[in-house]
Amino acid sequence: xxxxxxxxxxxxxxxxxxxxxxxxxxxxxxxxxxxxxxxxxxxxxxxxxxxxxxxxxxxxxxxxxxxxxxxxxxxxxxxxxxxxxxxxxxxxxxxxxxxxxxxxxxxxxxxxxxxxxxxxxxxxxxxxxxxxxxxxxxxxxxxxxxxxxxxxxxxxxxxxxxxxxxxxxxxxxxxxxxxxxxxxxxxxxxxxxxxxxxxxxxxxxxxxxxxxxxxxxxxxxxxxxxxxxxxxxxxxxxxxxxxxxxxxxxxxxxxxxxxxxxxxxxxxxxxxxxxxxxxxxxxxxxxxxxxxxxxxx
Amino acid sequence: xxxxxxxxxxxxxxxxxxxxxxxxxxxxxxxxxxxxxxxxxxxxxxxxxxxxxxxxxxxxxxxxxxxxxxxxxxxxxxxxxxxxxxxxxxxxxxxxxxxxxxxxxxxxxxxxxxxxxxxxxxxxxxxxxxxxxxxxxxxxxxxxxxxxxxxxxxxxxxxxxxxxxxxxxxxxxxxxxxxxxxxxxxxxxxx
Numbered sequence: 509x510x511x512x513x514x515x516x517x518x519x520x521x522x523x524x525x526x527x528x529x530x531x532x533x534x535x536x537x538x539x540x541x542x543x544x545x546x547x548x549x550x551x552x553x554x555x556x557x558x559x560x561x562x563x564x565x566x567x568x569x570x571x572x573x574x575x576x577x578x579x580x581x582x583x584x585x586x587x588x589x590x591x592x593x594x595x596x597x598x599x600x601x602x603x604x605x606x607x608x609x610x611x612x613x614x615x616x617x618x619x620x621x622x623x624x625x626x627x628x629x630x631x632x633x634x635x636x637x638x639x640x641x642x643x644x645x646x647x648x649x650x651x652x653x654x655x656x657x658x659x660x661x662x663x664x665x666x667x668x669x670x671x672x673x674x675x676x677x678x679x680x681x682x683x684x685x686x687x688x689x690x691x692x693x694x695x696x697x698x699x700x701x702x703x704x705x706x707x708x709x710x711x712x713x714x715x716x717x718x719x720x721x722x723x724x725x726x727x728x729x730x731x732x733x734x735x736x737x738x739x740x741x742x743x744x745x746x747x748x749x750x751x752x753x754x755x756x757x758x759x760x761x762x763x764x765x766x767x768x769x770x771x772x773x774x775x776x777x778x779x780x781x782x783x784x785x786x787x788x789x790x791x792x793x794x795x796x797x798x799x800x801x802x803x804x805x
Numbered sequence: 806x807x808x809x810x811x812x813x814x815x816x817x818x819x820x821x822x823x824x825x826x827x828x829x830x831x832x833x834x835x836x837x838x839x840x841x842x843x844x845x846x847x848x849x850x851x852x853x854x855x856x857x858x859x860x861x862x863x864x865x866x867x868x869x870x871x872x873x874x875x876x877x878x879x880x881x882x883x884x885x886x887x888x889x890x891x892x893x894x895x896x897x898x899x900x901x902x903x904x905x906x907x908x909x910x911x912x913x914x915x916x917x918x919x920x921x922x923x924x925x926x927x928x929x930x931x932x933x934x935x936x937x938x939x940x941x942x943x944x945x946x947x948x949x950x951x952x953x954x955x956x957x958x959x960x961x962x963x964x965x966x967x968x969x970x971x972x973x974x975x976x977x978x979x980x981x982x983x984x985x986x987x988x989x990x991x992x993x994x995x996x
Contacts, residue, residue: 514984517993519952524930525937526949528850532843533860538835541864545871 691744698745699797701736705758706793708733709784712765723768730765737762754796757787819883827875838867841884844954845891851949852895862898866891885963892964896942929990936986940979947972948979 708729715722737759746752764780784790822840825833845866850859869890877886937945946965950956951972956964961972 515952515980518980518983518987521929521933522937522948522953525934525953526851526854528847528859529856532846533856534839534842537842537846537860537864537867538838540860541838541867541871544864544868 694743694745698740698751701733701740702754702758702793702797705733705737705762706790706797708765709761709790709793713781713784713790723772727766727768730762734759734762734766751796754789754792757783757789758793761787761789820879823874823877823879823883826871834871837870837883841887842867844884845887848888848891848950848954849895851953852892852946853899858898858902862891862895865894865898869894881963885960888960888964889966892946896946899942929987929993932987932990933983936983939986940982944975944979944982947975948983951976952980 708726711722712726715726737755740746741752741755741759746755761780761783764776764783768776768780822833822837826837842863846859846863849862849866850856853859853862866887870887873890877883881889937948940948943965947961950961950964951958958969958972958976961967962969965972967975
């Protein structure tokens, strides 16, 4: 009985709890609904009241902070991807030197380009077709020690894979220096030197056999390059397993050119030519010089 | 009784109304709104205690209902579905409002010390209101719907998505707590 009385009492007394107004503001709410739907799907409780304003104040900065954090993250990701792609997309050209078909790389017309020797007083070597398919089979041909007579490569080596990076370093085992600036300087010097050597050798191969003056100029040019080659062999550049043998072979060829006297016989020149062919010096030089670098300068 | 009028709406009428609303019939939307707005608003007001919040909750309920009515599957009546949206909107909105006001309270307290009606001698209405406010949401909602607004346990069950037994249990718990809170007024119901 007491329980029933309490329920009745409670129901009666509770009618005053948050008693709504007698009249529902239908039109006002309908208009607000229509306006809200026209504006978009966003619904914020407490509209028009301090709650809504404070909600905007409360969430506004958070949204902007989140957006800023997302933008920073996106930017950092972009920079990272950019750096990664820059380093991975420029691993260098990969050239496989086939020792059985090595030789001077002809142009599409089969003619090697004219080269201006820097110390030749502007003399231009005439361009001639070059036979790039000759094989050096003479056992007496000068070459580096310990070479495979069939392949012309040093014993124990297969076809050479020379990876030249964008800085002209042809090997993956570069360890010139911990100092990146000094490593870059060595790289630059090496590339310029190899480019000059290529220009010299191209000029040598395309020169006129009877041009004694040209021989003298080439000899002087080769002497300069020879000293630089020796310096490079004693520098960290020579630590590269691909570059050191190239420099050694280049040194040998340069010595032969320097020793050419004005009265040298065609056999002497042919000997140099065979060395070039046998050791694939031209091909290796061109491979070691990165594409796009200035040659012969 | 208003409640009986709403319950008398047949499911056929509701289905037709829903179909028209989904088809974009503006008149049907208005009809749906006019049919249910009073109950939704009253319940929102009972839960919120403020006209402004009650309006916001009611508006949000209908906006959400119009957005989602295409996915209404008819598992419950349209009235139950609308009320479930309404109660959900109101309770979520009240939680946000409560958090917001609790942050703003310290400054406001400094300005209103000694001037609140809490300082006055509490009468039954005020003690009742404070006691109901102090109930947990689940008890308060059931109590308001059942004892104040006259919803049945079946309706409450469908609206809150709880078993009928749970609705009854919540009502029992709410009443018990209120009985303790209003013990000072026991002579009124004993007599």
